[in-house]
Amino acid sequence: MVRPHLPLNALRAFEASARHLSFTRAAIELCVTQAAVSHQVKLLESRLNVTLFKRLPRGLMITAEGEALLPVLQDSFDRMADMLERFEGGHLREVLMIGAVGTFAVGWLLPRLADFQEKYPFIDIRLSTNNNRVDMAAEGLDYAIRFGSGSWHNIEATRLFEAPLSVLCVPELADTLRRPSDLLGHTLLRSYRADEWVNWFAAAGITYPAPLLKGVVFDSSLAMMEAAAQGIGVALAPPLMFSRLLSNGTVRQPFSVYTSMGSYWLTRLKSRPPTLAMSAFHDWLMAEKEDSSLQADVPAASSSA
Template identity: 60%
Template sequence: MDRPHLPLNALRAFEASARHLSFTRAGLELCVSQAAVSHQVKRLEERLGTILFRRLPRGLALTDEGAALVPVLAESFDRIGHTLERYADGRFHDVLTVGVVGTFATGWLIPRLPDFRVRHPFIDLRILTNNNRVDLAGEGLDYAIRFGDGTWQGAEADRLVIAPLTPLCAPALAGRLKSPADLAGETLLRSYRADEWPGWFRAAAAPCPPLRGPIFDSSVTMAAAAMAGAGVGLLPAAMFRAERDEGRLIQPFATEWETGAYWLTRLKTRIESTAMCTFREWLLSA
């Protein structure tokens, strides 16, 4: 079936007029006269057989029919614009959307993004951070980088980095910690995983004290609290190398507890695009 001819100029004139509620301001945006915009909108109304604007003494008001058309056109023009942007530099840019747990994003991925950009300039990487709770299908993600044991229903997983947990704290607080038993007198910052501190104390062969410290849904915010002297955080030291090198976080004990790793995951039903394969290979090699 032949597609009906779309009056694109008239549709664009209407969409701009609807945003500004003014033919004059729409004309300025489109670099045409007010009369030309008004004429295009009039042609569109005649074609549709309905009135889209009420002409007021000062400006315009959308009719119900006009208001129903606006969001459809706005979304369509936005999608066209975004697609055309992907042809910058005379080559099509692949878009890759990755959900990343915030700790891995700040502690590992972001410092390495310049290298990825230099190597693969035609992949537009879009990063959405989360607190390890992610829905690959519902959020429209190509990949998700998350922490755990690598078993997520319906997902393929490649292990990226092992990041055992260990206590980290501010320098002033570290001076009071001579042995794991000394932690009983400090505020122990917790994650929503209730087994972490008990697991670390078992690895340290020390009794776990009652846990009453504040609970965080992100290691990044827990680390910020630890640096502020709010308590001792049980954190993946490998993700806070810069803070440790700068002396803002101190690791008072050598004991580490391995509870999981960071994994690159995708839906088993998701066919890998060229951009996905490129990103996966870069991650695993890095």
């Protein structure tokens, strides 16, 4: 397709004049004379064979033709500015859009991102968090890190690791727990997955009576752990993702009983070809997974007390 020569100076003069509704203020912004701006706009009107402004005694009034042209120009100039800003030191900065379940983002990814930025200084990560519900196409994501079985429609999934769940609570409460059955007298904080506590008690050898679950249902382990840290109840959450709270003594893990409900996965749309930035992040994440000392400590999901 042969594109016509674009009168960029005239288009810029029109866009600035339309924002200010004044040739004078547009000239100040563009560091040219008022006459030069007026001349460029007239050239554009002549080329398009339309009137873009009605000249008034004080200022300008944009015409319907001008109103139709203005948003297209503003969007184009903004996109060009964004692209030019991505060049730095002779390199093109690439933007990588990542969505991650909040627990993984805070508990595992954020402490390691500085290493990624040091190794790949020209990749800018835009990180959004979610509660494991994500629409990659609608959100424009390159990758989504999510929790589950690894089976999602039209999604390519690479398994990262399990993060089995165990009991976490404040030290004062942990001191009162001698055996898993002691939990039946406490508030058991729960997620929207109703079978988590049932599975954990089964792993602990308790199948009857079924735990009585009541109270707040959390859609995020982060919120649940905040409630546990405030002594509101006992959480069932992945210790791997809350190592900082465990190491500083905010919470304790009273039992070495675990239950696994799935794994964390790095996912992308099958229709999304990997970019150089995506390949760099994938390779870095896989290396971090293997080298992580925390990962070496992940227990078997079937551990018992």
